[in-house]
Amino acid sequence: MAPDQEHVRRQGPIRLSRKALRTAEPAISRLIEMALRHEGLISLAPGLVDEETLPVAETLAACHEVLADAHLGRRALQYGTTQGLPELRELLAAHLEQLDRTSGATQQYDPARIVVGTGSQQLLYLIAQTLLDPDDIVLTTAPDYFVYVATLESAGAELWGVPMDEHGVIPEALDELLRYLDRQGDLWRVKFLYCVSYYHNPTGVCTAAERRAAILETLERWSRYGPILLLEDAAYRELGEDDVPPAPSFVSYDDSNQRVILCQTFSKPFAPGLKCGYAYLPEDLVEPILREKSNHDFGSANLVQYLIATLLRSGAYHRQAALLRRQYSQKRRRLIGALERYCDEYQVTLRWTKPSGGLYVWLIAPPELDTRSAAGLFHRCVANGVLYVPGEYCFLGIRALQPDTPLGSARNTLRLAYGHCPTEQLEEGVRRLVASIAEELAHASSQQAHGSS
């Protein structure tokens, strides 16, 4: 067969695969690197967790417990299974049942349908590899979590965004998009909807209980060419306010028991350094994912799985998650309080989401304020010593029926993260941001007055 000339031309000195050529450097990493070179910068950009509360003593105690017993220690230091430690999967099934119970649902979870991974990102990646061929369509939210968007693009998927509002994915907008794709003759290409359903990255919004059945029903109705699955990424599920229980998982709304994939992680509610996540899969997907994972690593770090099982059994995990919920709740209040105060002081009108959990607040500026990385505000903010994530990164690569959504557009939005930033810097970070916005708006209106005089 003759070589594809375009492919050959793009390869360069090393003959890279088509997939490698599709895999771009994350646009945001260069931006953050560049901005972090500025001394004294307060960064409200990265989605990292709080440093002060990382559970060193708890992890040390778990290490002692596993390694002080030579027999147990040897088992933990040996290779494990591809699917994950059976005792851990039993504990995870009980944990998922408990989380749903807190939200008022009685769902049973089968440990045989759980796969443990190296972070939930590995499982999300394996799911993309297992389900997608190039040119398949994935529905995402608009805006969405840019890391997974890049993973999906590298798998060759075409992405279409479903608008969200402050209650999450809008079922009617999902229906309208699927109708459009059907009219275009593309419905057969749609494989799944990806949804960060709790304290969404980047907006902080939860998909409301009242919408979950409608979303699944809409996917079911348009599953004419085969099931359109729902991939629920619940990375932030356990970081909500204790007195506002979020909805139960989409799994508990799925009567077929075959349509929902649920991914969770220990990175956010415990420690990302352990890099342990897990997926609850439809029964028929377990073997295909295990074959793919076997090619990848034939099992995630066994020692880490023993540690997590120990932490779950002793209750140390639950105490830590509760501590983080309190810590993030306090930081979120500080951040939102500062937004209210400084918008008042600088006479700036902005809108923002009011999450009851997670690590992010999403800000929607007036349409005349351009928040993108090439525009004046971003550079002014860096010069004034504060960094945010421009909303444009959360829309990048996602096609949409309309560029505007109820939560703004790629031009006038930004993400603020309060996980990593020390509490005492949050106030000043917000002050610098709002002051920069006020300066930028004043600059734009003086330019306009200049232009019209």
Ligand SMILES: Cc1ncc(COP(=O)(O)O)c(C=O)c1O
């Ligand atoms: C929405 C979402 N999903 C998944 C992940 C991946 O986390 P990990 O691989 O550490 O479990 C992240 C990390 O920030 C995230 O924000």
